[in-house]
Amino acid sequence: MQKWIMFALVSVAAVMAISLLAFGLPEKPNTGPEELPEGVNSIMKIIASDDFTFNQEEFTAKVGETVILEFSNKSGMHGIDITDLNVKLNKDNPETQVTFDKEGEYLIECNIPCGQGHKTMHAKLIITAA
Numbered sequence: 001m002q003k004w005i006m007f008a009l010v011s012v013a014a015v016m017a018i019s020l021l022a023f024g025l026p027e028k029p030n031t032g033p034e035e036l037p038e039g040v041n042s043i044m045k046i047i048a049s050d051d052f053t054f055n056q057e058e059f060t061a062k063v064g065e066t067v068i069l070e071f072s073n074k075s076g077m078h079g080i081d082i083t084d085l086n087v088k089l090n091k092d093n094p095e096t097q098v099t100f101d102k103e104g105e106y107l108i109e110c111n112i113p114c115g116q117g118h119k120t121m122h123a124k125l126i127i128t129a130a
């Protein structure tokens, strides 16, 4: 009886070890807000979809804030330009850090010709007074 249990336990452990090797460690569970690097106020996730929209129509931040812009594609292949802020992101270069130094409204545009809705694939980044 005990031998059988040992065998079962060893088998389970072996299967787990093999699947860990095969699939890597599971991602750590999402526990509350992400830890921010020093000096960074927030992470702004800009996610593009194949219906030619972003996850939000408007993104906001305040003057003086330092924000990590994190771009990703939910579907399709897009990228973003925020010309006036000199920001250019895509799947190979998905992240940058910006400190906003003046109020204003900036256009976030898709920068990869992605199809019919490309020309109107926009969102806004609105920077308000601190």
Ligand SMILES: [Cu+2]
Residues within 6 Å of the ligand: 078, 079, 110, 111, 112, 113, 114, 115, 117, 118, 119, 121
């Ligand atoms: Cu596009």
